[in-house]
Amino acid sequence: LDYAPRPDAEILAVEDPHAHEGKPLCQRCHAPGQRGSRNDPVALCAQCHDPGRMRHPFDVPARATPAGLPLGENGRIVCHTCHDPHSVKALRAGLRLPYKELCLRCHTRHGQATQVH
Numbered sequence: 001l002d003y004a005p006r007p008d009a010e011i012l013a014v015e016d017p018h019a020h021e022g023k024p025l026c027q028r029c030h031a032p033g034q035r036g037s038r039n040d041p042v043a044l045c046a047q048c049h050d051p052g053r054m055r056h057p058f059d060v061p062a063r064a065t066p067a068g069l070p071l072g073e074n075g076r077i078v079c080h081t082c083h084d085p086h087s088v089k090a091l092r093a094g095l096r097l098p099y100k101e102l103c104l105r106c107h108t109r110h111g112q113a114t115q116v117h
Helices: 008-013 041-046 099-104
Strands: none
Touching: none
């Protein structure tokens, strides 16, 4: 994506940084030339989203490394582990994968068929 630097006051006033002028507003989350987020990812998302409404634990260490899902510093589950901030309209709630498939990346035992003896 094109990165066009704007004044901080302007970027903080943008209502939806996921879809500003038809695309994500990079500078809201990234510093110029920086690949990772400019702040702690959970704190960054909490600027707009209420963490109290989240159903899944976050900012905690993952028990295993989920295939194809990014973790935060020190292997923490963060918002962008499950949600894709660059493509929030592709799937419901901005999830990276369909709901059940996403859950099974970490919660593998729930996908195993129960055998009756």
